[in-house]
Amino acid sequence: MILCLDSGNSRIKWGVHDGTLWLAQGAVPHARLGELAQLPTRWPEVSRVMLANVAGEAAAHRIEDALGGWRELVQEVKSSEFAGGVRNGYRQPERLGIDRWCALIGAHAMVAGPLLVVMAGTATTVDTLDDEGAFLGGMILPGIGLMLRALARETAALPFANGKHDPLPRCTDDAIVSGVLEAQAGAIERAFRRLPGSNGLCVLSGGNAARIAEHLSIPYQLIDNLPLEGLLRLAQESSV
Template identity: 60%
Template sequence: MIICFDSGNSRIKWGVHDGNAWLAQGAVAHADVAELASLPARWDRPERVMLANVAGAEAAQRIRQQLQAWAPQFCDVQPVAERAGVTNLYRNPAQLGVDRWCALIGAHGLFPRDSIVVMAGTATTIDSLDAAGTFLGGMILPGLDLMRRALARDTAGLAYADGQYAAQPRCTDDAIVTGCIEAQAGAIERAWTRLNAGDALCVLSGGNAELIGKYLVIPHVLAHNLPLEGLRQLAAEP
């Protein structure tokens, strides 16, 4: 049994895999990390506990404190030049975010073809991956909520927008929400156009994936919790 943890900017996602299928998945806010303490009592001691953490050393320490029973099985994942069939062409491979690294591994394992791998959460990352598993490069932009908060914080007359997408927005809230969605979709579609060799796929994951996917005009698929899938694949390696 493999237990995987993806500690992101906002939440800690977790999953339990028995080698054939996911038995359970869940998520807690960082403020509620104590809720993880119930997991060791619910699951037998796993073979490995995989952690991908982008929330800082203190967050990782708090997670470990709640899971002391699994301490001997813990494995902190870090990005490297090559693992699990994926080659990392980042100028300094270690500087690639570990959540992006795991998402790329997860996407390549599920869809071994030219792909744009999108993680749409607090930030949106848009990464290009070819069919051979080579990570060519990628982009980072503010997520939908960060875009709206930036306008509310840094402009005098714009509150945090609670509008709807519209082809021709006719109120300010709708104009902001539409602009943010169009910015996300446009960046994704531009990356896809650069990569596309006729059958490239856009793989969407993260809390805003389903919303953004509604407005894309390129082939795409939802793949929830891609970093967990990547962690599972890493755990399965010798």
């Protein structure tokens, strides 16, 4: 049994897999990561712990401390030149964010063909994967919340908007929210047009994925917790 942990900027997502299916998945904010201490009691059969962490070394240590007796089982995954059927085209492969790397591996394992892999969380990442599993490059832009906070913080008159999307907004809150969502969707659609081949698909994951997806005019699929899927593939690959 495998525990996979995706430690992002805001939350730690976790999933327990028995080799056939996910038995449970969940998430805790970093401020409450002590709740992870419940996992060894709930799932004592776990024999491996796979960790993808972008929240810094201190967060990794806190996660290991919370896991108590499982500390020795933790394998912190790093980006590499090749793994899980994906070839890393970054100029410095080890500098690719591990959440992006795991999401690419998970997407490639689950969906055939050229893919645009979008992780929509605190930041939005938009990565291009060809049908042979080569990561060709990608973009990072502020996520929805960051864009909204930037406008509220860095301008004198604009609020932290609580509006709705409208093709022709007629109030400030709607204008801000519509602009942010259109910016996210527009960046994704521009990247999609550069996908190699003619049968591409956009795969989206993350807390804001569904909110962005409803404004896309390209073929897409929502998949929960893509980095966990990638971690699972890496664990299975290393056990062969």
